[in-house]
Amino acid sequence: MRSSAQLSAVMLAALLHMSGNAVADTKLATIVVQANGQANAASYDGVVEAIRQTVISSQVSGAVVDLAVKTGDTVKEGQLLARIDARSAAQAAVASQAETAAARTALDLASKDYQRQRHLFEKNYISQSAMERAEAQFHATSAQLSAQIAQASIAHIQSDFYVIKAPYAGIVSEVPIALGDMALPGKPLVTLYDPSSLRVTASIPQASIGSYAPNQSFNLEFPNLSNGHQWLARTELQILPTVDAGTHSTQVRIDLPHTLKEVTPGMFARVWLPIPKNVVGMSGQLSIPASAVVRRAEMTGVYVIDANNKPLLRQVRLGKAQRDTIEILSGISAGDRIATDAQAAAKEAR
DSSP states (O other), X not given: OOOHHHHHHHHHHHHHHHHHHHHHTOOOOEEEOOBOSSOSEEEEEEEEEESSEEEEEBSSOEEEEEEOOOTTOEEOTTOEEEEEOOHHHHHHHHHHHHHHHHHHHHHHHHHHHHHHHHHHHHTTXXXXXXXXXXXXXXXXXXXXXXXXXXXXXXXXXXXXXXXXEOSSSEEEEXXXXXTXXXXXXXXXXXXXXXXXXXXXXXXXEHHHHTTOXXXXXXXXXXXXXXXXXXXXXXXXXXXXXXXXXXXXEEEEEEEOOTTOOSXXXXXXXXXXXXXXXXOOOOOOOEEEEGGGOEEETTEEEEEEEOTTSOXXXXXXXXXXXXXXXXXXXXXXXXXXXXXXXXXXXXXXXX
């Protein structure tokens, strides 16, 4: 009979044999990541911005009694956006007009009295002081009428503040108010942007922007757009004359053509600037099969095979896609072994 120590050794050997067979039986397809020569372009993250974007606020106080637009609406120049309760302003304008009419009547009376006193003064029926008082009264009444006309004009202008109209044709991107809300001076009512005037803004390291030649062709990438609309070639690049002291990077702006309809402000974009041939130290591009990429919610990754032949999920940052391959910008390095079938690797990793 075998001792307990001998039985334990036999069982351990059997477990090791079974474990070895499990690893050997794994038929997970893998590849070793390799660099595709020297990179000819470097990518920099950017964002789409509206060159002309307006946050429309109220200049007066009052309840919002009419809200004519909603988020996403396309509006024309001068189109009604919102209306604020203007009953008190309308009454103030009527009162101002009445006061103007009264001041005009008073001026007419003062003018007739001034002409009468002047006629009497010419015949020496009144004194010089009486004539001067009549003249002063006429000028004072005339000044009061001018002030009242100006006040009535202000009341009329202020009555227009209760009607909010679009300053230009564009798209409503935000409506932070609701019908019945109280509008206050400076409180945003509607955010509007011009879709025909968009640009991409990106931050580029100072060392990289120094090697860019003016009017040199480069590419813009919009990964969220459908195939056929993701790439755009441009040649004009505006480099801002300031450098961020913390990151030592410079902001660049690229105007987008008016015909580009699929792009909206806030959309993610990449700026691909060419790398001169005399610039050394740039690693080659890493490309992997598209089937190796795992997308879970907002996480993108690949399964990297570790030393124990086990697939481990690792987050990566994707670059441009070409047919059945995708460029990897960060997350893995040349020499890493990855699974080419993400679904099969996910089952092995459980």
